[in-house]
Amino acid sequence: MTHQQLPPPALEVRNLSILFPAEGGTFHALRDLTFSVQPQEFVCILGPSGSGKSTLLRVLAGLLPPSAGEIRYADGKPPRIGYVFQQANLMPWRTAIENITLPLELQGIPRAQARQQAQELIELIGLKGFEEVFPRDLSGGMAQRVAIARALIQDPDLLLLDEPFGSLDALTRERMGSELLHLWQVRRKTVLMVTHSISEALLLSDRVLVLTPRPGRLALDFRVPLPRPRSDEMRYTAAFGKLSRRLKAAIG
Numbered sequence: 001m002t003h004q005q006l007p008p009p010a011l012e013v014r015n016l017s018i019l020f021p022a023e024g025g026t027f028h029a030l031r032d033l034t035f036s037v038q039p040q041e042f043v044c045i046l047g048p049s050g051s052g053k054s055t056l057l058r059v060l061a062g063l064l065p066p067s068a069g070e071i072r073y074a075d076g077k078p079p080r081i082g083y084v085f086q087q088a089n090l091m092p093w094r095t096a097i098e099n100i101t102l103p104l105e106l107q108g109i110p111r112a113q114a115r116q117q118a119q120e121l122i123e124l125i126g127l128k129g130f131e132e133v134f135p136r137d138l139s140g141g142m143a144q145r146v147a148i149a150r151a152l153i154q155d156p157d158l159l160l161l162d163e164p165f166g167s168l169d170a171l172t173r174e175r176m177g178s179e180l181l182h183l184w185q186v187r188r189k190t191v192l193m194v195t196h197s198i199s200e201a202l203l204l205s206d207r208v209l210v211l212t213p214r215p216g217r218l219a220l221d222f223r224v225p226l227p228r229p230r231s232d233e234m235r236y237t238a239a240f241g242k243l244s245r246r247l248k249a250a251i252g
């Protein structure tokens, strides 16, 4: 029998709990979560409102210390992280390209060099022609493309996406999902993405982690058995419908 050796996980979460202060004491936002993520894996986190999905991303980003348990990263130290939120949070006085280059400028990288690096991402993410547009003149989808490019420009090892398409209309959301898929196929990052959309999770990810209602525990760690490359057409297949029902039942 051959033994297939897996690379060390990009991150391991062990018995993670998060307690927050509440009236008269504390409450568990997350309780005893254990899972690991492989390098370049695309993992979606699904769960009802308040199940601790955003809290989990904040812990993984190092913005919130675990109350109990631990997080281990592949080479022992926290990876470079790119973080994208539901709102693009762009600087209104900077153009699209100037928002993208900002993280590099803050690192002291010369402006011309930063712009050159941004240009490659602009083409990859469908922002060509919008470089000099200010945020007020960008559509929601375009603004979110800028936010994703800004997160990618530092070449993060780990991309954390917190409902990045949550504020977009359904059609733009589908298109952005396909573009993210394309981006991931080209750049191959380890991705953890929070979403409320079962179909988005199935179409994009290798694995879906479903959290229970508060306190968030792991209800299901589900490997998506759909072949890659994935296409939008898959949404309309019987297999996809069956998987959707399975996830819906797990969310409750």
Ligand SMILES: Nc1ncnc2c1ncn2[C@@H]1O[C@H](COP(=O)(O)OP(=O)(O)OP(=O)(O)O)[C@@H](O)[C@H]1O
Residues within 6 Å of the ligand: 020, 021, 029, 047, 048, 049, 050, 051, 052, 053, 054, 055, 056, 214
């Ligand atoms: N800093 C904090 N202090 C106290 N309670 C908090 C804090 N941050 C989050 N919470 C609470 O922890 C719980 C989990 O919140 P979190 O935002 O992680 O859930 P979520 O699954 O991302 O929700 P949604 O899907 O609505 O975005 C909620 O009850 C929230 O009110």
